[in-house]
Amino acid sequence: MEPHTDDSPRLTARQQQILELIQSTIARTGSPPTRAEIAAELGFRSPNAAEEHLQALARKGVIELLGGISRGIRLKSETLQALHTSRIKGIGKQFDLPLGVSSEMLALPLVGRVAAGYPILAQEHIDQVYNVEPYMFSRRPDFLLKVRGMSMRDAGIMDGDLLAVQKTTEAKNGQIVVARLGDDVTVKRYRRTKAGIELAPENPDFDTIHIQSDEIDFALEGVAVGLIRNTMLM
Template sequence: MIKLTARQEQILNLIRDAIENTGFPPTRAEIATELGFRSANAAEEHLQALARKGAIEISPGTSRGIRLRDMGGAGSSRSGAQLSLPHPALMQLNLPLVGRVAAGSPILAQEHIETTYNVDKSLFSAIPDFLLKVRGMSMRDAGILDGDLLAVKKIDSARNGQIVVARLGDDVTVKRYKKTGSLIELLPENPDFQPIRVDLEHDDFALEGLAVGLMRSWH
């Protein structure tokens, strides 16, 4: 068992709770705000210490590139967001993988399904209905990269700040959700991309699902 300081345990629990509640780890700034640090640099120092002890893995260059590692303790991997594909012995769910989505057809239409994966349901903060292959880098700073498999639970409503799969006209996109009145903003996690603004009174918009985890095949 790896021995952590009280502060390191606190940060590790914060990361776990964020993944469990939103499917994704917090940013350094969010950790600093939550724990009262003066700057994100203080959070970074604690994260580096956790990485040296093997409690987490850090992906450089992304604000949410934090992965929990199984340290052998109870509850040490309550959510599997951003973990690689599991060992076959743990597989329990059979999830369709949705590739490119044709305009105007349901996201789970048979022609969209490229294959299926058997995965352990304990990998996710909620049981997903399907996997979506991520296209592009608009959510890079949330640790969601081109080619990743996003675990998605079908929903018809979302809370502000959650990462959703949304349909706007003929396009399906992954973004962070923000609603104010009849205006919805779909926010990227990459400064190279602009927010998408949706007017519910005029635009053809639908929520396809909520991101509840991320899978990446490591080669």
């Protein structure tokens, strides 16, 4: 018997598996999986099978699919709220979110232009503060950053989106990070190699940034833990 609540649609066991995989991948890397990654993880013969299940989840209103983007999968805020409520009620481990249970709103500063040599959360960098629900994120964020440009398009991160960031100076390979290069703050996928650090875009129109170990104007500011549309905060 499948656990469910009045707030969430009834899912098949396979659909629940895919939903769990999407959640865990976002929590681990900052972006959703590709169809090929879903197929490989769950033993499907082809990405087409994963696509069929994703379409079913989209029809049930659990996720949103962005056309033409390999990682264009979004968990809807209503889905995250239903999962969060299910966890509070102790219903089923498939509704277990990485974020700790809390009914308190988060006060998150929106970081604007960053000046070199100053902490990213310095008061002069804060444009405003938003109060948001904690269930919207895979882990508790420390600040929001407005995305500029389309270099992370294929990870489903668009110009104008608000990236939720957990502040840290360390990251794992494959995570989406916020890094500072002098006066510029960039959102990229992090990789550490023998030659140094690579900040890779998710759009073939943009080049990978290569950081040598002796470059002193580089700083890792945090890792992505969620993404929201600016209109959700109105």
